[in-house]
Amino acid sequence: MLELAILGLLMESELHGYELRKQLADVMGWRAAVSFGSLYPALNRLEREGSVKAVESAEAPPGIPSTGSFSGEVAAFRAGRRGASVRGPRNKKVYGITPEGERRLCTLVADPADDERAFPLKLAFCRYCEAPLRVELLRRRRDTLARRLDEHRASMSGHSAANRYLRSLREHDTESIQRDITWLEGLLVDETATDAEPGFQTRRADGTKGH
Amino acid sequence: MLELAILGLLMESELHGYELRKQLADVMGWRAAVSFGSLYPALNRLEREGSVKAVESAEAPPGIPSTGSFSGEVAAFRAGRRGASVRGPRNKKVYGITPEGERRLCTLVADPADDERAFPLKLAFCRYCEAPLRVELLRRRRDTLARRLDEHRASMSGHSAANRYLRSLREHDTESIQRDITWLEGLLVDETATDAEPGFQTRRADGTKGH
DNA sequence: GTCATCATGTAAGCCGTTACATGATTGC
DNA sequence: GCAATCATGTAACGGCTTACATGATGAC
Numbered sequence: 001m002l003e004l005a006i007l008g009l010l011m012e013s014e015l016h017g018y019e020l021r022k023q024l025a026d027v028m029g030w031r032a033a034v035s036f037g038s039l040y041p042a043l044n045r046l047e048r049e050g051s052v053k054a055v056e057s058a059e060a061p062p063g064i065p066s067t068g069s070f071s072g073e074v075a076a077f078r079a080g081r082r083g084a085s086v087r088g089p090r091n092k093k094v095y096g097i098t099p100e101g102e103r104r105l106c107t108l109v110a111d112p113a114d115d116e117r118a119f120p121l122k123l124a125f126c127r128y129c130e131a132p133l134r135v136e137l138l139r140r141r142r143d144t145l146a147r148r149l150d151e152h153r154a155s156m157s158g159h160s161a162a163n164r165y166l167r168s169l170r171e172h173d174t175e176s177i178q179r180d181i182t183w184l185e186g187l188l189v190d191e192t193a194t195d196a197e198p199g200f201q202t203r204r205a206d207g208t209k210g211h
Numbered sequence: 212m213l214e215l216a217i218l219g220l221l222m223e224s225e226l227h228g229y230e231l232r233k234q235l236a237d238v239m240g241w242r243a244a245v246s247f248g249s250l251y252p253a254l255n256r257l258e259r260e261g262s263v264k265a266v267e268s269a270e271a272p273p274g275i276p277s278t279g280s281f282s283g284e285v286a287a288f289r290a291g292r293r294g295a296s297v298r299g300p301r302n303k304k305v306y307g308i309t310p311e312g313e314r315r316l317c318t319l320v321a322d323p324a325d326d327e328r329a330f331p332l333k334l335a336f337c338r339y340c341e342a343p344l345r346v347e348l349l350r351r352r353r354d355t356l357a358r359r360l361d362e363h364r365a366s367m368s369g370h371s372a373a374n375r376y377l378r379s380l381r382e383h384d385t386e387s388i389q390r391d392i393t394w395l396e397g398l399l400v401d402e403t404a405t406d407a408e409p410g411f412q413t414r415r416a417d418g419t420k421g422h
Numbered sequence: 423g424t425c426a427t428c429a430t431g432t433a434a435g436c437c438g439t440t441a442c443a444t445g446a447t448t449g450c
Numbered sequence: 451g452c453a454a455t456c457a458t459g460t461a462a463c464g465g466c467t468t469a470c471a472t473g474a475t476g477a478c
Binding site: 027029030076116120123126127148151152163164165166168169172177179180190 | 238240241270320327331334335337338359362363366374375376377380381382386387390391394398401
């Protein structure tokens with residue numbers, strides 16, 4: 001799921017790991033506070049499989065009147081040892097998404113496993129996929145919750161009787177699920193109402209800098 | 212957290228692993244569907260540390276007119292190889308909670324780390340702890356959510372603008388958190404309103420068979 | 423006698439975390 | 451020059467899952 005988050009953010013702008021993490025925390029909040037220990041390996045994995053690739057960081061180092069890519073080269077040289085030429089001024093490695101990666105993004109959104117962690121992430125980035133896939137995502141989630149609601153009601157009798165905390169928890173739970181379903185149904189209506197719109201959003205044209 | 216669930220269920224009745232799992236699924240529903248691969252090791256862990264102990268299963272094997280513990284002994288013998296004498300007819304190992312385990316239960320409820328997984332479990336079993344601990348639990352959770360709500364609002368501007376899915380997700384999220392807080396506040400009121408009640412519930416007296 | 427279910431466990435692996443190590447850059 | 455922050459990584463570990471292995475019991 002981390003991969004989905006990475007790919008989704010890279011659709012909006014090219015980023016390096018450190019900032020990816022910040023934006024992820026910002027965009028998704030408490031849901032997806034991810035650590036470097038999993039972020040960097042994930043980036044390497046995605047790079048190996050061709051979903052992202054390191055790009056020249058277009059960022060001109062401040063303080064030096066930008067004599068072409070010279071200063072960047074120096075920094076890369078001084079930084080030494082690793083991926084070398086793609087490292088930016090501050091030893092940064094800026095990533096961009098590839099066409100392969102865009103396909104992977106939609107594959108991940110299409111993946112039927114949407115638990116509480118995965119779904120919000122999918123929803124946040126599904127705008128880069130085609131409409132039918134988005135509808136499918138919303139329907140699937142709604143159906144999952146509907147099924148859960150049934151189970152919930154089925155097992156309402158019995159256990160809760162002796163435990164007022166458990167009873168309250170379950171009632172609250174039931175209401176929450178109902179609200180979620182209503183919300184999803186609203187999103188589905190929006191989705192079908194606007195299906196005359198352009199199919200899906202593409203990423204920013206190459207060259208336009210995000211942020 | 213699995214340990215809390217085990218201890219909590221054992222407060223109500225003596226159980227063996229297999230049924231523990233069923234009841235857990237029943238009581239907590241989708242939240243805590245646990246696998247044997249983690250359940251049995253957890254039970255062994257708890258037994259080693261003295262929080263639970265294997266007990267004679269009082270269950271008389273049906274079809275045999277119960278000539279004392281004879282048939283049980285035979286089954287245990289035939290079952291062979293392991294913990295031997297505490298195994299019931301069907302090679303079951305029935306566990307009960309110890310005083311040590313009861314203390315451990317309250318320690319776990321008191322533990323300040325309550326994420327989305329842990330809190331419902333704590334709430335479900337906090338009735339075995341003393342009132343101040345319960346109040347503390349509810350307050351802590353409410354405060355956590357209140358803080359989250361603030362952060363949420365702080366970062367509302369910006370990102371959501373271009374993404375109607377993300378915007379909707381956040382709005383829904385905010386409302387959900389507010390509802391949760393209101394709910395918790397209600398529970399807190401109940402808690403302080405009923406503090407003339409007997410301190411806390413103890414487990415069933417030894418010998419009374421649950422279920 | 424065989425199949426479904428009950429019952430207990432082990433092994434491998436996934437996905438994430440914390441803690442640690444390293445070094446560049448900026449501000450003072 | 452020193453601390454704070456930016457930036458990238460590695461190592462160890464944790465908790466849980468899946469898949470596998472084993473065997474008892476009951477229904478038919």
